[in-house]
Amino acid sequence: xxxxxxxxxxxxxxxxxxxxxxxxxxxxxxxxxxxxxxxxxxxxxxxxxxxxxxxxxxxxxxxxxxxxxxxxxxxxxxxxxxxxxxxxxxxxxxxxxxxxxxxxxxxxxxxxxxxxxxxxxxxxxxxxx
Amino acid sequence: xxxxxxxxxxxxxxxxxxxxxxxxxxxxxxxxxxxxxxxxxxxxxxxxxxxxxxxxxxxxxxxxxxxxxxxxxxxxxxxxxxxxxxxxxxxxxxxxxxxxxxxxxxxxxxxxxxxxxxxxxxxxxxxxxxxxxxxxxxxxxxxxxxxxxxxxxxxxxxxxxxxxxxxxxxxxxxxxxxxxxxxxxxxxxxxxxxxxxxxxxxxxxxxxxxxxxxxxxxxxxxxxxxxxxxxxxxxxxxxxxxxxxxxxxxxxxxxxxxxxxxxxxxxxxxxxxxxxxxxxxxxxxxxxxxxxxxxxxxxxxxxxxxxxxxxxxxxxxxxxxxxxxxxxxxxxxxxxxxxxxxxxxxxxxxxxxxxxxxxxxxxxxxxxxxxxxxxxxxxxxxxxxxxxxxxxxxxxxxxxxxxxxxxxxxxxxxxxxxxxxxxxxxxxxxxxxxxxxxxxxxxxxxxxxxxxxxxxxxxxxxxxxxxxxxxxxxxxxxxxxxxxxxxxxxxxxxxxxxxxxxxxxxxxxxxxxxxxxxxxxxxxxxxxxxxxxxxxxxxxxxxxxxxxxxxxxxxxxxxxxxxxxxxxxxxxxxxxxxxxxxxxxxxxxxxxxxxxxxxxxxxxxxxxxxxxxxxxxxxxxxxxxxxxxxxxxxxxxxxxxxxxxxxxxxxxxxxxxxxxxxxxxxxxxxxxxxxxxxxxxxxxxxxxxxxxxxxxxxxxxxxxxxxxxxxxxxxxxxxxxxxxxxxxxxxxxxxxxxxxxxxxxxxxxxxxxxxxx
Numbered sequence: 081x082x083x084x085x086x087x088x089x090x091x092x093x094x095x096x097x098x099x100x101x102x103x104x105x106x107x108x109x110x111x112x113x114x115x116x117x118x119x120x121x122x123x124x125x126x127x128x129x130x131x132x133x134x135x136x137x138x139x140x141x142x143x144x145x146x147x148x149x150x151x152x153x154x155x156x157x158x159x160x161x162x163x164x165x166x167x168x169x170x171x172x173x174x175x176x177x178x179x180x181x182x183x184x185x186x187x188x189x190x191x192x193x194x195x196x197x198x199x200x201x202x203x204x205x206x207x208x209x
Numbered sequence: 210x211x212x213x214x215x216x217x218x219x220x221x222x223x224x225x226x227x228x229x230x231x232x233x234x235x236x237x238x239x240x241x242x243x244x245x246x247x248x249x250x251x252x253x254x255x256x257x258x259x260x261x262x263x264x265x266x267x268x269x270x271x272x273x274x275x276x277x278x279x280x281x282x283x284x285x286x287x288x289x290x291x292x293x294x295x296x297x298x299x300x301x302x303x304x305x306x307x308x309x310x311x312x313x314x315x316x317x318x319x320x321x322x323x324x325x326x327x328x329x330x331x332x333x334x335x336x337x338x339x340x341x342x343x344x345x346x347x348x349x350x351x352x353x354x355x356x357x358x359x360x361x362x363x364x365x366x367x368x369x370x371x372x373x374x375x376x377x378x379x380x381x382x383x384x385x386x387x388x389x390x391x392x393x394x395x396x397x398x399x400x401x402x403x404x405x406x407x408x409x410x411x412x413x414x415x416x417x418x419x420x421x422x423x424x425x426x427x428x429x430x431x432x433x434x435x436x437x438x439x440x441x442x443x444x445x446x447x448x449x450x451x452x453x454x455x456x457x458x459x460x461x462x463x464x465x466x467x468x469x470x471x472x473x474x475x476x477x478x479x480x481x482x483x484x485x486x487x488x489x490x491x492x493x494x495x496x497x498x499x500x501x502x503x504x505x506x507x508x509x510x511x512x513x514x515x516x517x518x519x520x521x522x523x524x525x526x527x528x529x530x531x532x533x534x535x536x537x538x539x540x541x542x543x544x545x546x547x548x549x550x551x552x553x554x555x556x557x558x559x560x561x562x563x564x565x566x567x568x569x570x571x572x573x574x575x576x577x578x579x580x581x582x583x584x585x586x587x588x589x590x591x592x593x594x595x596x597x598x599x600x601x602x603x604x605x606x607x608x609x610x611x612x613x614x615x616x617x618x619x620x621x622x623x624x625x626x627x628x629x630x631x632x633x634x635x636x637x638x639x640x641x642x643x644x645x646x647x648x649x650x651x652x653x654x655x656x657x658x659x660x661x662x663x664x665x666x667x668x669x670x671x672x673x674x675x676x677x678x679x680x681x682x683x684x685x686x687x688x689x690x691x692x693x694x695x696x697x698x699x700x701x702x703x704x705x706x707x708x709x710x711x712x713x714x715x716x717x718x719x720x721x722x723x724x725x726x727x728x729x730x731x732x733x734x735x736x737x738x739x740x741x742x743x744x745x746x747x748x749x750x751x752x753x754x755x756x757x758x759x760x761x762x763x764x765x766x767x768x769x770x771x772x773x774x775x776x777x778x779x780x781x782x783x784x785x786x787x788x789x790x791x792x793x794x795x796x797x798x799x800x801x802x803x804x805x806x807x808x809x810x811x812x813x814x815x816x817x818x819x820x821x822x823x824x825x826x827x828x829x830x831x832x833x834x835x836x837x838x839x840x841x842x843x844x845x846x847x848x849x850x851x852x853x854x855x856x857x858x859x860x861x862x863x864x865x866x867x868x869x870x871x872x873x874x875x876x877x878x879x880x881x882x883x884x885x886x887x888x889x890x891x892x893x894x895x896x897x898x899x900x901x902x903x904x905x906x907x908x909x910x911x912x913x914x915x916x917x918x919x920x921x922x923x924x925x926x927x928x929x930x931x932x933x934x935x936x937x938x939x940x941x942x943x944x945x946x947x948x949x950x951x952x953x954x955x956x957x958x959x960x961x962x963x964x965x966x
Contacts, residue, residue: 095254096566097217101261104213138257140250169257191260 084110084208088130091116092123092137092149093167098190102136102167105194109201109208120144124152127159134204136188139168139175147178154183163204167192216566217258221307224251228300229635236293245288248296249278255303264310266321267303273325274299277332286331295327301639381418382447383470384454387440392464399441405457406443415446569665572626576812579615579622580911583813586615587908587932616909623664623810630708630717631659633672637706640676644683650690651700652683657707663715664810667787671717671807674783678719678803679704681777686723686801696798698722710809714831717805726795728752735761753793753801757781790891790943814912816929816939818905819887822867822875825937827910827929828899832942834890836904841882854886854898861888861898862949866940869948870924889942897949908932912939924948 089111093099099116106114115130117123121144123137135153139146146166153159166179169190176187185204188197202208231248234240256271278296280286288296302324305316384406388399403419410417422440426432445454451469458467590608634656645652687693687702694700705720728749735741735755747755755761756777784791789807808814816827843855844863852863863886867875878884878900886898910929915922915938926941 094250095217095220095258097213097220097258098261100213100216140253142247142250169253169260190257191263 082133082205082208085112087111087133087205087208088113089115089134089136090123090126090130090132092118092120092135092141092146094118094138094141098138098167102197105197108194109198120146120149120152123149127153127156127162132159132162134163134165134201136165136167139166139179147175147182150179150182150184165200165204214262217262218307218311219566220258221255224255225300225304225307226632226635227251228303229638232293232296232300233635233638235288236290236297245278245282249275249282252278252303255307259310266316267306267310270299270303270306270321270325273328273332274303277328280332286333292331295324295331297642299324299328301642304639381444382449382451382454384443384445384467385440385470386443386458386465386467388437388461388465390435390437392461393435393437395464397461397464399439402457402461403441403443406445406454409449409453409457410445413446413448415448417446418444420444567625572622573666576622576626579619580812582615583619583909583911584930584932586611588934589932591932619813619909623813626664626666626810627662628665628668629660629662630668630671630715633668633675634659634706634708636672637675637679640679641683641704644680645702648684650683650687650702652687652702652704654679655703655705657705658709661708661710661715663708663807664812666812667715667807667810670783670787674780674805675706675717675719677780678777679706682719682721682723682801682803686721688724692724696724711806715807715809717807718802719805720800720802722800725797725799725801726753726756726793728797731755749795753795756793757791812912814910814927814929814939815907816910817887817907818931818937819866819901820903820905821870821899821901822872823902824867824872825905825931825935826866827937827939828887828889829939829942830907832889832891833887834896835888837886837888837898839881839884839886839900841880844881852881856888856898859896861896863898863900864945864949866899866901866945869945889946891943891946895946895950897946899945910937910939 084106089106091099091102091106091114093102093116096118099118103114103116115126115132117126119141120137123135124144126132127135135149137146137149144152146168150164150166153162153164163185164183165186165188166184167188167190179187186200188200192200198208228248228251231240231244231251234244235248252271252275256268256275259265259267259271274296277286277299281288281292286292302316302321305314306321308314309316386399386402388397392399407417407419420442422442423438425438425440427438432438454469455462458465590612593604593608637656638654641652641654682704683702687704688696688698690700693702703722705718707720708715708717710716731752732741732747732755735752735758736743738761740755740758740761741747757780758778761776761778781791784805784807787807789805792804792806793801794804795801814827815830817830817833819826819828837854837856839854844852845855845860846852853860854863855861863881865875865877868877881900884900885902885904886900887904888896888898890896908931910931912927913929915925915927918928922938924941924944925938926944927939928936929939931937
């Protein structure tokens with residue numbers, strides 16, 4: 081039962097507006113440690129240096145997409161246990177299945193509400209205080 | 210939220226541009242592997258963002274668009290020319306929907322539906338059979354459908370927030386290092402040792418963990434300022450050789466204790482208490498500032514204590530959050546340009562700073578200030594000169610240094626404002642597309658030099674004249690398809706829009722492969738409109754230039770497109786108000802070329818200060834090709850009284866500047882022996898020699914618009930404020946050259962009455 085302020089989160093999305101909205105929403109939930117990166121590659125660089133509990137990533141990004149990021153995160157023993165939530169409006173069943181295979185922890189569908197965000201995160205972490 | 214929305218719209222613009230580039234590549238058959246993906250991603254991102262902001266119209270449209278693109282992406286659909294045309298059209302609709310969402314003009318619903326239907330036909334989603342598929346589509350529904358049935362239930366992650374991030378234990382060499390009082394006494398600095406050690410780790414592509422042990426630190430009143438209390442423990446990768454480590458201590462080997470242990474895993478150094486660990490992890494600040502380190506190594510323990518004072522007085526590590534815990538981000542000392550640079554957050558910050566969005570008005574403010582700075586700097590310089598300080602070398606050096614700096618700042622600000630013309634050029638694709646569909650002519654637009662950078666104020670102002678000229682080129686320049694075929698040309702017309710830097714200006718050319726200017730018709734029209742006399746004899750160039758005369762329009766059938774009474778004269782005015790020039794050249798049957806020459810910036814100019822008839826003026830230095838002291842034997846008079854100067858076999862018309870500008874008291878000199886003339890040149894290479902009294906110097910001037918503050922004056926492009934606060938006029942060299950040329954060509958004597966020689 082972690083406190084939201086304990087959770088180190090990383091937002092990965094190529095759109096600054098989406099990142100900012102999500103960061104604001106996380107702040108509403110009490111998150112205080114939220115970083116942002118704009119593609120999978122930058123996210124990996126960040127994760128290599130900053131222990132992180134939670135990654136919320138977009139699916140479709142230039143350079144390195146969310147699925148590739150997820151796989152890379154799962155491959156690295158350092159980040160293996162990091163919770164990975166995919167934020168997406170992607171409707172392709174295949175991609176969703178791929179992500180599940182790769183070990184995604186949950187999905188957050190765009191558009192979402194703060195309540196939905198909490199629900200998704202609580203499924204991952206248990207109740208967040 | 211509004212700010213974020215604004216960011217979103219800016220992103221939309223970028224995505225639309227990406228989309229346009231991608232579709233253009235597809236259309237031109239030079240798509241690369243990622244092109245389709247990029248195109249898809251662009252629309253997808255717009256959709257995703259729009260959904261987050263509740264912009265339903267945008268979501269609805271981009272969803273359908275995305276589906277069609279997905280077909281292409283997954284190779285279900287071959288992107289034929291027709292399909293790409295649908296995509297392009299839809300892109301225009303999408304871009305208008307973005308404008309609508311932004312609070313602009315609303316989009317015709319029928320146009321949207323039409324596009325939606327076309328897109329659905331492409332994706333095979335809905336042939337015309339289903340009744341109004343666009344209306345029945347509910348994005349929320351489709352999202353739900355896409356997600357809810359996926360049969361999975363996730364297990365909550367069993368996170369123990371205590372011990373997650375322990376690094377896989379790897380063998381490390383642990384160096385413990387305690388300086389004696391004597392080491393500080395000798396002036397040696399513990400920091401140098403730490404830097405050397407971490408550099409060793411860095412050389413191996415690894416990091417070192419530095420930990421400061423403060424157990425020995427006494428309470429404040431027991432503290433002896435000159436004593437050494439601190440001990441450091443440094444964990445180095447095993448690959449660092451022992452001898453290398455010993456070398457690092459070479460200088461201080463007698464004045465410190467150091468021990469070297471091998472094959473100990475780092476994890477052993479952590480606290481055993483799990484909750485402590487968690488605390489340490491979560492309290493860990495993102496970065497450790499350099500001065501924290503400084504404080505840690507400060508010889509003065511008092512200094513160190515002041516930092517540590519806020520901590521519990523136990524002998525826990527001085528700042529537990531700072532010095533490593535292997536859970537906390539490694540405080541890594543890295544050898545860089547700076548003696549100590551911390552990785553982790555520092556690097557992260559650098560990555561974030563790679564690009565920032567800045568409100569344009571701030572950059573404009575900055576530019577204004579730099580402009581003022583340039584003036585102020587010039588003022589200081591001229592005051593110093595007046596005060597007779599030329600003997601004070603240091604002062605002069607200081608002023609020169611300041612001058613260089615000012616220029617650098619100015620260049621830096623300019624480069625911030627500079628943008629490739631790509632953004633405006635790409636918008637032109639749409640203009641041509643619309644124009645060609647409206648006129649039923651097949652026309653393609655080829656862009657060249659889109660990466661040419663110009664000041665962004667200029668970019669914005671280019672859009673309107675370019676739009677007009679391109680419409681004009683499609684409407685009047687390119688012939689009807691059947692005429693093209695009859696003339697043996699390719700049925701598809703081609704317009705080339707290109708940009709390049711030339712002699713400190715930007716040259717934009719619009720070239721079409723149409724019929725060229727019909728001189729006979731232009732002449733007749735001009736006569737009909739009373740612009741010229743029926744018996745006038747005009748050169749081809751003069752006829753070409755007639756189309757820039759106000760109220761002139763050659764299209765015999767007034768078309769929807771460019772026949773709205775707005776002519777090329779408006780374009781010319783717009784270009785001239787930007788300090789630019791427009792030139793047309795045309796070859797019958799082959800097409801016409803419009804060349805626009807514009808300054809790179811509208812703010813600052815390198816000028817040559819001259820005086821003529823007691824008036825100080827500025828000539829743009831880019832236009833000056835040489836300065837000559839006249840020898841009377843080089844000056845020839847033409848029968849009509851105009852004078853020319855022969856220089857290296859070339860004859861250049863002479864122009865008495867004061868007289869040409871109509872300055873009060875100006876008169877034509879009888880003899881020019883010893884007079885100073887400036888040879889000026891325009892883009893097309895025409896020259897004129899301006900007779901001036903004196904060249905006073907060279908300086909950068911801040912351009913203040915004449916038109917905005919007063920009105921247009923012949924021969925003057927703008928004004929500026931000089932260092933002493935006086936106003937000087939900036940000369941419009943091209944106008945002066947044009948005057949000089951017409952003086953020699955049209956035999957119009959400009960007040961020159963006396964013959965010389």
